[in-house]
Amino acid sequence: MANLFDDLPNATDAEQFEDLLTRPGVRIERIVSTGQTTPEDKPYDQPHDEWILLLAGAARLWIDGEGEHDLRPGDHLLIPAHRRHRVTWTATDAPTVWLAIHFD
Amino acid sequence: MANLFDDLPNATDAEQFEDLLTRPGVRIERIVSTGQTTPEDKPYDQPHDEWILLLAGAARLWIDGEGEHDLRPGDHLLIPAHRRHRVTWTATDAPTVWLAIHFD
Numbered sequence: 306m307a308n309l310f311d312d313l314p315n316a317t318d319a320e321q322f323e324d325l326l327t328r329p330g331v332r333i334e335r336i337v338s339t340g341q342t343t344p345e346d347k348p349y350d351q352p353h354d355e356w357i358l359l360l361a362g363a364a365r366l367w368i369d370g371e372g373e374h375d376l377r378p379g380d381h382l383l384i385p386a387h388r389r390h391r392v393t394w395t396a397t398d399a400p401t402v403w404l405a406i407h408f409d
Numbered sequence: 410m411a412n413l414f415d416d417l418p419n420a421t422d423a424e425q426f427e428d429l430l431t432r433p434g435v436r437i438e439r440i441v442s443t444g445q446t447t448p449e450d451k452p453y454d455q456p457h458d459e460w461i462l463l464l465a466g467a468a469r470l471w472i473d474g475e476g477e478h479d480l481r482p483g484d485h486l487l488i489p490a491h492r493r494h495r496v497t498w499t500a501t502d503a504p505t506v507w508l509a510i511h512f513d
Binding site: 378 | 410411412413429432433434437458460462464478480481483484485486487510
């Protein structure tokens with residue numbers, strides 16, 4: 306057994322990605338951010354659906370056609386394949402922890 | 410967008426189960442418990458792998474061959490198919506919220 310919040314990697318220099326579990330067609334990933342954002346000219350555009358759950362911290366997410374969402378712990382949403390999106394803000398005072406489930 | 414912790418169903422009488430997302434071979438479920446346990450003579454014995462993440466509250470989980478685990482928020486583990494397991498305790502003073510990912 307492991308805890309998602311124990312020994313969080315330092316993400317002040319760069320976001321930290323860790324696969325927690327992979328299965329055929331599914332990947333569960335923990336992402337730790339501290340202040341990072343997605344470059345405005347390089348939105349994510351993924352070929353697969355992704356389900357996001359914010360676990361700790363705070364973030365703001367822009368989704369094409371929807372605008373910006375302020376995210377707090379417990380917020381979850383599905384980002385369909387090829388829906389462009391960008392992280393436009395993450396908290397700088399403490400780590401923001403995301404759970405991302407990729408349906409590859 | 411929705412929040413996992415908003416408008417939690419009252420689980421004092423019975424555990425509350427809600428599917429958050431289903432995809433071929435995968436089901437993401439929220440479970441809310443308040444004091445429930447699994448009957449000792451009726452352990453879970455599922456034909457599929459299940460990944461568990463405790464999101465809020467506190468619980469204790471018995472897993473065949475491993476014994477009991479005390480779970481606090483952030484704890485996660487994989488329960489392989491056909492590994493018998495039982496919830497032996499959940500907090501009674503506040504809801505316990507689980508995320509369960511079933512690899513059906």
